[in-house]
Amino acid sequence: MTVEFIGLWIAGFLTLAIFSFLYRDNVFYKIAEAVYVGISAGYIMVQSWHDVVIPNLLIPLKSGNWLYIIPAALSLFMLAQLIPKIRWISRISIAFVVGTGAGYGFVTYLKSNLFEQVHSAIYPLWSGNIWTSLGGVVLLIGTVTGIFYFFFSLEHKGVLRIGARVGMMFLMITFGASFGYTVMARISLLIGRIYFILHDWLQIVK
Amino acid sequence: MKIKEFDRRIIFIFIALAVIIPLLLPLNIPIPVDKSMNNGVYRAYNLIDSLPSGSVILISFDFDPAAAPELLPMGQAMVAHAYSKDIGVITTALWPQGVRFAEEALLAHAHTYQKERWNDFVNLGYKAGGVVAIDNIVEDIKKTYPLDLYGKSTAEIPVLQPVNTNLEGVSLIITLSAGDPGVIGWVQIGRDRYGKKVIAGCTAVSAPAYRPYFNSGQLSGLLGGMAGAAEYEQLVNLPGTASSGMDAQSIAHLFIIIFIILGNIIYLVNRRKTVK
Numbered sequence: 001m002t003v004e005f006i007g008l009w010i011a012g013f014l015t016l017a018i019f020s021f022l023y024r025d026n027v028f029y030k031i032a033e034a035v036y037v038g039i040s041a042g043y044i045m046v047q048s049w050h051d052v053v054i055p056n057l058l059i060p061l062k063s064g065n066w067l068y069i070i071p072a073a074l075s076l077f078m079l080a081q082l083i084p085k086i087r088w089i090s091r092i093s094i095a096f097v098v099g100t101g102a103g104y105g106f107v108t109y110l111k112s113n114l115f116e117q118v119h120s121a122i123y124p125l126w127s128g129n130i131w132t133s134l135g136g137v138v139l140l141i142g143t144v145t146g147i148f149y150f151f152f153s154l155e156h157k158g159v160l161r162i163g164a165r166v167g168m169m170f171l172m173i174t175f176g177a178s179f180g181y182t183v184m185a186r187i188s189l190l191i192g193r194i195y196f197i198l199h200d201w202l203q204i205v206k
Numbered sequence: 207m208k209i210k211e212f213d214r215r216i217i218f219i220f221i222a223l224a225v226i227i228p229l230l231l232p233l234n235i236p237i238p239v240d241k242s243m244n245n246g247v248y249r250a251y252n253l254i255d256s257l258p259s260g261s262v263i264l265i266s267f268d269f270d271p272a273a274a275p276e277l278l279p280m281g282q283a284m285v286a287h288a289y290s291k292d293i294g295v296i297t298t299a300l301w302p303q304g305v306r307f308a309e310e311a312l313l314a315h316a317h318t319y320q321k322e323r324w325n326d327f328v329n330l331g332y333k334a335g336g337v338v339a340i341d342n343i344v345e346d347i348k349k350t351y352p353l354d355l356y357g358k359s360t361a362e363i364p365v366l367q368p369v370n371t372n373l374e375g376v377s378l379i380i381t382l383s384a385g386d387p388g389v390i391g392w393v394q395i396g397r398d399r400y401g402k403k404v405i406a407g408c409t410a411v412s413a414p415a416y417r418p419y420f421n422s423g424q425l426s427g428l429l430g431g432m433a434g435a436a437e438y439e440q441l442v443n444l445p446g447t448a449s450s451g452m453d454a455q456s457i458a459h460l461f462i463i464i465f466i467i468l469g470n471i472i473y474l475v476n477r478r479k480t481v482k
Contacts, residue, residue, distance in 0.1 A: 187455055
């Protein structure tokens with residue numbers, strides 16, 4: 001009996017145990033849930049130790065790079081969350097992470113998500129191709145009326161009301177498309193697990 | 207009939223059967239591929255296909271097992287496509303569990319195309335840090351990864367020889383992403399800061415959110431969910447798990463549409479009765 005064989009049966013049992021929740025909450029589901037949470041936490045901790053702490057902190061410190069004491073101290077400050085009396089110390093690390101993230105990401109985020117997006121939304125309404133031009137008109141109407149919908153400084157009456165309603169329709173179509181994709185993603189997960197049961201575990205499907 | 211009294215477990219049984227039966231008895235429903243440049247999958251395929259032999263591409267496996275049914279088939283098909291064109295493949299991972307999927311994708315067709323580790327492909331492993339890690343990878347990949355997954359010095363790996371700082375020598379970046387870090391980071395750093403071409407493979411849930419990046423040209427290709435993976439498998443003529451899963455996907459969708467219509471009819475009938 002190989003390790004792979006045992007692993008396969010445990011994985012099969014845990015998959016069925018998780019699915020059993022669809023019938024009702026039960027002890028098998030609880031066991032699988034606890035195992036999942038425990039193993040995930042343990043796995044991430046070991047992975048972080050070997051792939052983050054050792055190469056990015058311990059090895060540089062061992063080679064005499066004492067500047068790395070600063071990130072080491074900031075890491076230890078985070079553990080102060082566990083002691084209520086000195087919990088405030090962890091705010092220093094959190095402030096550092098948030099500040100660095102905001103400063104680092106500000107320019108790149110603005111460029112990629114604002115300037116590039118606005119730039120790509122501005123093009124001639126007539127491009128020489130009927131379908132591209134029609135797409136441009138739809139994009140223009142959708143963008144303007146979508147903004148109308150979120151414009152709350154004036155009461156939605158008259159032209160503003162019509163615009164806001166058209167904007168709402170665009171939003172609904174967008175949500176519908178997102179919902180369709182979400183269904184596809186969830187069914188894909190189900191297919192993945194059923195395929196595992198039928199192909200890898202029971203070997204019914206080739 | 208009252209919707210509130212309806213036992214939803216009946217729906218679960220129908221959906222389970224809709225998935226299990228097509229997997230046991232494949233229907234082989236055709237998977238049509240739109241071969242126009244508006245299709246992100248075809249554009250991605252076309253871009254890889256147009257690369258000359260000897261080029262090098264970087265594929266980042268930024269996902270965990272939950273997204274594997276959708277993203278792993280994409281990775282396998284793209285790696286196989288690269289192998290068939292004699293294109294070198296470098297893999298990285300911004301998610302810890304992405305490493306083993308990178309390994310799986312690299313080895314799936316390596317024997318068929320007679321590709322060898324280090325000469326034709328290399329798995330560099332996981333790197334923590336999200337966007338900062340992406341920045342470091344693009345700026346100097348060999349400095350960021352002094353060793354590959356198997357402990358070999360990256361300075362001595364043949365497939366990495368043409369690669370220099372700022373990913374000079376890498377023709378294309380592909381990210382197979384289930385969230386953050388992933389597509390947005392690669393677009394912000396790889397494309398918008400360093401001008402590299404970026405292709406994204408993402409879960410179906412996030413595909414609509416990344417579509418604007420494809421429309422703006424920030425993404426040179428976009429594969430969304432199992433359908434995107436299946437289309438790519440069809441283009442490279444290597445039907446895999448995504449293609450075989452599309453039968454189940456189609457039947458399950460059909461059932462969901464029927465349930466939505468039925469639910470709305472029952473709701474409208476009940477509302478009319480209440481009004482009366």
